[in-house]
Amino acid sequence: MDPKRHDWGDSNSTQEPPLHKAPRPHVGDSIQESFPHRITSIASSNTLVQIPTEQSDSAENASQSISIKETPQMRHHRASLGLHPLAPLHDDHAQHGRQDLFWSRVRVTFREPFAEFWGVVIMILFGNGSVAQVLLSTGQTEGAPGGNGFGNYQNVNWGWALGVMLGIYVAGDSGAYLNPAITFSNCLYRQLPWRRFPTYFIAQLLGGMVGSCIVYANYISAIDHYEGGHGIRTVPPVQTATAGVFATYPQPFVNKASQFFSEFIASAILMFVIFALKDEANMGMTKSAHFFPLMLFFLIYGIGACFGWETGYAINLVRDFSPRLMSYGLGYGKEVWSAGGYYFWIPMVAPWLGCMFGGFLYDVFIYTGQSPVNAPYLGLSHFFHPRQEVRRKIEAEKDLQMV
Amino acid sequence: MDPKRHDWGDSNSTQEPPLHKAPRPHVGDSIQESFPHRITSIASSNTLVQIPTEQSDSAENASQSISIKETPQMRHHRASLGLHPLAPLHDDHAQHGRQDLFWSRVRVTFREPFAEFWGVVIMILFGNGSVAQVLLSTGQTEGAPGGNGFGNYQNVNWGWALGVMLGIYVAGDSGAYLNPAITFSNCLYRQLPWRRFPTYFIAQLLGGMVGSCIVYANYISAIDHYEGGHGIRTVPPVQTATAGVFATYPQPFVNKASQFFSEFIASAILMFVIFALKDEANMGMTKSAHFFPLMLFFLIYGIGACFGWETGYAINLVRDFSPRLMSYGLGYGKEVWSAGGYYFWIPMVAPWLGCMFGGFLYDVFIYTGQSPVNAPYLGLSHFFHPRQEVRRKIEAEKDLQMV
Amino acid sequence: MDPKRHDWGDSNSTQEPPLHKAPRPHVGDSIQESFPHRITSIASSNTLVQIPTEQSDSAENASQSISIKETPQMRHHRASLGLHPLAPLHDDHAQHGRQDLFWSRVRVTFREPFAEFWGVVIMILFGNGSVAQVLLSTGQTEGAPGGNGFGNYQNVNWGWALGVMLGIYVAGDSGAYLNPAITFSNCLYRQLPWRRFPTYFIAQLLGGMVGSCIVYANYISAIDHYEGGHGIRTVPPVQTATAGVFATYPQPFVNKASQFFSEFIASAILMFVIFALKDEANMGMTKSAHFFPLMLFFLIYGIGACFGWETGYAINLVRDFSPRLMSYGLGYGKEVWSAGGYYFWIPMVAPWLGCMFGGFLYDVFIYTGQSPVNAPYLGLSHFFHPRQEVRRKIEAEKDLQMV
């Protein structure tokens, strides 16, 4: 084995000194450093730092005796997960007296993956939950106020849209991507370090599985009732199929090319608009970071209302593959993979390409900041000299003390 | 009898001196002190304090002659209700000339319970009102624009969601919990003093009863019309039952375990997301306290749209038990208790456990501030030494001059 | 004739000197002074005043030579309308070079009535328009996306709710009451001078008539089509009646007492929640004046979704009486008055009492600022000594230089 891997205390020593010298960055700053495509508003960072609360006062007094609790081990662990050695912590909280407990250190070490995980769980809970409620109550007249089930298709739009919005609030400190294709595009176009990608991806995948499991557990007796018997589980196009609660299945008349195009274009719109919403240089006047989650509500609602019919707008691997895998494990049979002409691979592939393309379009036509597209031949030159490109990227990340 | 209990002026003398010495806290501060889990934004507190309005100017001049109107008696009364001796008052208003009238003193003494009471009234008015309108107009074609009743199930989501949001605006100064299980979790995890709990609980309970009475009074002729005769009152699963307007009744195919799980998981999501929205250390960047009520709209809408079918998403004792008791008193019969296999106890129990669990999850995985979970063995150690724990808690509250 | 009435320049001389001495108030201030129940946020008023725009720069230079354009005549005219002698103008705009044209002076003189008028027009356009679209397209399948008309009852909620919200934005400078009962309550509880009431009332009445006329003009061929022939106009309960587009008609099974109670309680909720939203002393933390119009959207939506069925939630004289009068004039016949057992007087009376009651409740239980309720015997003492009360009020307004 590599001895350094277990020698947590020393292996990172070369990167750490600058951290000790500089004063601990504020929350805003450390996020800034990790996600350079974001701009922290002065107002909000001040709010966090200067408020004279009782809590913070006592914490500040305490801070003179208690040192910052990110031990070298934690930094090493975080670095080996691809994260910035310093977690994005509130100053006061970072100096909290009980941060040296085992679990407190775990919580800080895995801060971003935990955040992504729970953000995806919340997103899936509301998303899959809304489909479950609407689908399983279809046509119910008795005991339904209004006499026609518990929600219609619009309800599904609401569910996914507000699931994403609340998921962003929950996952705040991680960057709140909730979608590996969006993480990927941020690595590609916005200098998010590539080494964070695997950690985020795994957290998102697990979140999708846990979320859909909870929805299944919650609706298990309703599913039995709808399928017509205990333990019966079917997949579309069976009339009483309930697999559509978890993963997406395309409309029967849509051919493969249209399926792919639909997912591709929806993902491209998603990425294009997110980059526009995050681009403070584009109409700073009417933009406010506070509105970002609300706008994501409208964006997801819109994609569901305008491009959600043909293929169910997966636009996210973890929203489709994780619940599909879960439903396979829970007894829906091999049809979860074979349905729709082995449709399952399309929402695994199209979102990446769509997000790449949407981000590319935004950077080509509008974005004026630092981007690989701002390079000779629109950045496509990177493809010609890949080795040189990788080397440069690694060096750049080293300069940011992130390796 | 304990003579001190009626000697309002003296019994609290030991706690009061520090209050006289220090300048009167601003609104923001006193809230801060009462609810240490909240962080006041500088901007908003300044807004309240420095605005040179005519009103405030005259009040300020007055303040040199008229002293602050919270008499020792009021402080004692408030303390005996479990409230902070100083009410969360606007500075200018606190020095208003007529604050020494009897009712003005009552208003200040009961400030938080009044706020909770009216917040719950508003919530129940809109919530129960929306169910009433949708249920009682089901299938009406004549005189209905659109030809199909006055709203569908989505309307119910709107009603409860905006009822909670507007209730929060109304109940602002109390903390605006509107749900005893949420008050409970704030006591448990966020240092809200336990002694406030009973006062809040009673105010919330009464609010639920008054709110549902008003809805009943408003819809009494429509209920007669729907039930098919004057004074007929029935409970589901009777076809024309109207008891569902007030309390929740589960779907017939859902078994007890699923009923409990549904309420439990919905309450856990509620608490988890509220803690995320209130946690300023989690993505302070895109958070703003101004958005909190709006986000509660989406949260309640989402729970109704995604987990509202099986059991009617009570997730709140006072939303279910208070109207149920009221409907029992108004002649719906013993079936309000026995319906659904004596379902009534589930929304009385599950929300507490759900909120506890949701808050526990948030504090275990994300929250980095002061919390009993930030203790050895995830705070479960508190269970091992309960006496010691209680003593410590009482001392801590004494230090905050709250006993 | 009273010579002073036409001697605009001199009649007000006693009130004017202080205006000349003091520097011209900023927009925020003058609103403040006119509507003492509002608190201007510092941030927003600064924004308006200090921004170094090209426009304002040139205007400021100009201001040294061009004096403020509110001539004594205009002040007198405004005072005789019950308005503050100085219009709530943006500083830069007040000094605009062409403010001495005839119409510019008219525009400034009638600033608040114009604002109320257009605010009500916008409200009625969207409100009546939404009912028209939903009602007249009921059951249309051909040419309707979705195959079931152009909107359902929820659409009506949207229409009224966003009509009120956008009307508030349009009517900003007048206070944006859009409802004489709310103006009335503000006079009663929030020191809005009573002498403004008639001017506002007339502007609101006219706005309601003009707005409903435009809706009628827009939908005239659709009304002909729905009624089944050119020029046929009927009133509910006729099957194909279209009078419900303009005024409200109650459900047939609702008795008079329930009709009155429904309008009363809806108006009380309206006023109670508006006072809560405007009460900066109640949870200043999560309140922001910027959210006020959006919250009114939710409030109106909620009243429509929860208390809108039985009587159509008029809750506003100008929303019901003005269009009703207009529809009478346009040929709907005497039935517009006699329908529903001469229902028409209820929305003319109930909103005033409801708003009075809702405001009373808020001031009794929550409001801590200056209010007639903050008086011996909850302000009901005012009823015992009315003459004395009126004299005191007039003196108080004189002190504010408003008579």
Place this chain on the structure above:
Amino acid sequence: MDPKRHDWGDSNSTQEPPLHKAPRPHVGDSIQESFPHRITSIASSNTLVQIPTEQSDSAENASQSISIKETPQMRHHRASLGLHPLAPLHDDHAQHGRQDLFWSRVRVTFREPFAEFWGVVIMILFGNGSVAQVLLSTGQTEGAPGGNGFGNYQNVNWGWALGVMLGIYVAGDSGAYLNPAITFSNCLYRQLPWRRFPTYFIAQLLGGMVGSCIVYANYISAIDHYEGGHGIRTVPPVQTATAGVFATYPQPFVNKASQFFSEFIASAILMFVIFALKDEANMGMTKSAHFFPLMLFFLIYGIGACFGWETGYAINLVRDFSPRLMSYGLGYGKEVWSAGGYYFWIPMVAPWLGCMFGGFLYDVFIYTGQSPVNAPYLGLSHFFHPRQEVRRKIEAEKDLQMV
């Protein structure tokens, strides 16, 4: 040929010196200068300028060696497009190291047209997409959660409303008009230079065509399915027509005058409310530029919900003509022009007149700033001396260094 036209470096020399002397304007300022009807909030402009991000720090250091990248050629190109010689760039981005690449210069030169183009594309994608989804899935019961298609008419309102809102966020730096009639009114009433109009118009036209092409490509197999065969394309009033996905077609019972009036009044409302929302002098208190896009959501939703039935609320040439032309080109036949009695010209003409009228009303009754209506005879005098007027306008623009 005109030699100056190709001598980019020199032809503009007379206008440029002042630009070199003055420090480069901030983003906010340059927008201010271009669109004098807007007022930048201090807070937001500061946010953009002062944030000490890593990016900006390095950029600032760089800026000492690298000069601003808007070469004289680019300025000349921009001026000949009618744009301000300096693009509305973020300071940091303007000094980015790679701004001298060919495409970077193209991006900066065409900044506003690109922004308008993509804003319109996004608007049309969501708008046409929502109609497509609702129309083509009408009546589908199998595989539809809720059992009744994928959305109803309300979905169409959502689609257009959020399309406009997100389009505004995308098109931020151009002014985000997304509608030539609104650009036109801003030229007429708000000093937007007329010479920008053609460039904006062309960008908007192209955006409408590209957006509707993408929607067509996405739904091509669904259109085949709905029309009943490969390549069949029909226009209303054919039962299974799909041309209504792209352009608007009036209801059959609406006569020409009502068609025109409906589009006219909807456009007038649009312009009137937009001017109210943009008029910071009208209730600056509760206005915030941050809310502008959200309010446009409600405005467009409202127009669709209240005035959208008779003619489909085109209210925008590029929303109707561009997709109509596209659908003609794609094989829908000449009926796209002849349907509804050659209805197509109405949405090409009415929006201009409607927006002019709406803006006129606002300026006559409410607006107090600089406007041609603030002139003798309400600005109608401009019609009497057109030549003199044009000369004065050109001189005024010269003073602003914009010719």
